Every structure is written in structure tokens, then in C-alpha cells.
Amino acid sequence: MKRLLSIEVICASLTLLFAYTAFSKLADFEEFKRQLSMQVFPHSLIEILLYLIPGIELLAVILMMVKRTRLLGLTLSVALMVMFTGYVALVLSGYYDHIPCSCGGVLNSLGWQEHLWFNVFFLVLSIAGLRFQYQILSGGKMEK
């Protein structure tokens, strides 16, 4: 029962995160486009990411709201957080020729370092949720 409650709370936290980020992008689409253009991506990729990012975030929200598809939703959540965290880590490691504006993240006021810790937290939460959900679906037979 604790596991069921945990998965409910984890899915709710991730749903809140992705719903907020996706809806805020869609609510001010021009601003999102502007923020994306300040990143390191080529113009052709920006046009794709513009629709792909909020689209996948909303897909993750829908999948996590429906109990039957939560495993898929949590898998998508882990994939998204790995990509977001990886991008922030690359920025901070100096991989790109300059440090882009950190204004396009979940909270505009956060710097890159804060974004990294924020993302790591939700990445760990996603992985924990995926593990719990997998344990629930396999009847709790999964070892540790």
C-alpha cells in the first residue's frame, strides 16, 4: 500500500512539473520560441523542438494520469529528465562554445547550477517511480 501511495505522489509531482512547463510554453509560445533561439541548437532543430518538447511533456502527463499507462509515462519521464539533465551538464562542463541563456528552463530565474540540481532531483524521482511501478506490475516479485 505504501508503494501504491508512493507511486501516486511521484506521478503527481512529475505531472505537476510537466503540466506546468508544457502549459507555460504553450501559453506564451512566442516567448518560448525566443528562449529556445537563445540556446545552442541549430535553427532547423529549434523549429522541431518548438513543438516536440511541449508535445512530449503533455504526452508524459496524459500517460501518467492513466493508471494503465503509467509505466510508459514514467519511462518517458526518465528519458526526458535524462535529456534535460544531460543538456544542462554539457552546458556547465563547457562543452559548447558559450554558455547560453538559462532563461528557458522550468523556472526562468534559476541559473544553470540550480537547474542541474533541480533536474537531478526529478530524474531520481522518475527513476524511483519507474522502479516502484515495475514492482507493482510484476506483483512485487522484483528483487530490491
Add this chain to the structure above:
Amino acid sequence: MKNLKFNLPVIAMLLGLGIVFTQSAFKTDKKLLNVYGYNYNTKQWIPENPNYKCKSNNDLVCKFRFEGVPQSDETPINNSGSPMSDRGNYLPID
């Protein structure tokens, strides 16, 4: 708790939607996004970023407010922006 009948993620989704449309506390002042700093070392215009600051140099203007995005051929001496009071070289900080 045994019969958790409500769906917390649905409530969270509605909460997320509500936050977006009712508050603007997390939003950056959009005027800030028109501000660019010039890195004299790399000769690049860089969007205003909380992680950047001007390294002290009283001779160089390092931040400018633009109407749009500065063109690649624009320099601190010849540009379409308005110079700001910040002086120095625009460098990243940890």
C-alpha cells in the same frame, strides 16, 4: 488511505494548469531578455543570463538593450542597441 479513490496526477495536472494561468511570479521580466552582454574575448553577443557578470573595467560598456537579436556584425562601438550602465567585460561566473 487504503482506498485511494482520487487520482492525484489528475489533480496535479489541473494545479499545473491553474498555476500557469493565475500567476506570473516565476516569469522573468521580458525586458531582461532584450539585454545582451558583449564578451570582448570571444567577440560574442550573449543573452542576459543570471550566471554572467561584467568583469570590472571602467572603459568598456558590456551590456546593451536591443529591440531584437543583435546581428553578428554588430560591435559594442557600432550597434543598434542602447548602451547600459554596466561596464567591464562580460564573463561567465560559476
